Amino acid sequence: MRSRRVLALGLAVGSLLGIGLYARRGRPQERIDLYFADGSLVSLHGDSPKATVLLAHAREALRAAGA
16 A cells, blocks of 8 residues: 555656656747737747847847846
8 A cells, every 4th residue: 555655656746747847848939929909919939030120129128127
C-alpha cells in the first residue's frame, strides 16, 4: 500500500515537472498587438518588417519609463 502512494506521488510530481518544463521551452516570441476602436485586433510577429519599427519604439518607451 505504501509503495503505491510513493509511486502515485512520484508520478504526480513528475507530471507537474514535465508540464513546467514544457511550458518554458523555447524562447518567448515578441509580437505587437494592435487594438482598434471598433474592437478588432491585428497581431504582428516580431520578425515582420512592420513590427520591427514598432518594437524599436516600444523598447525605447519602456527604457524611458524605467521598466
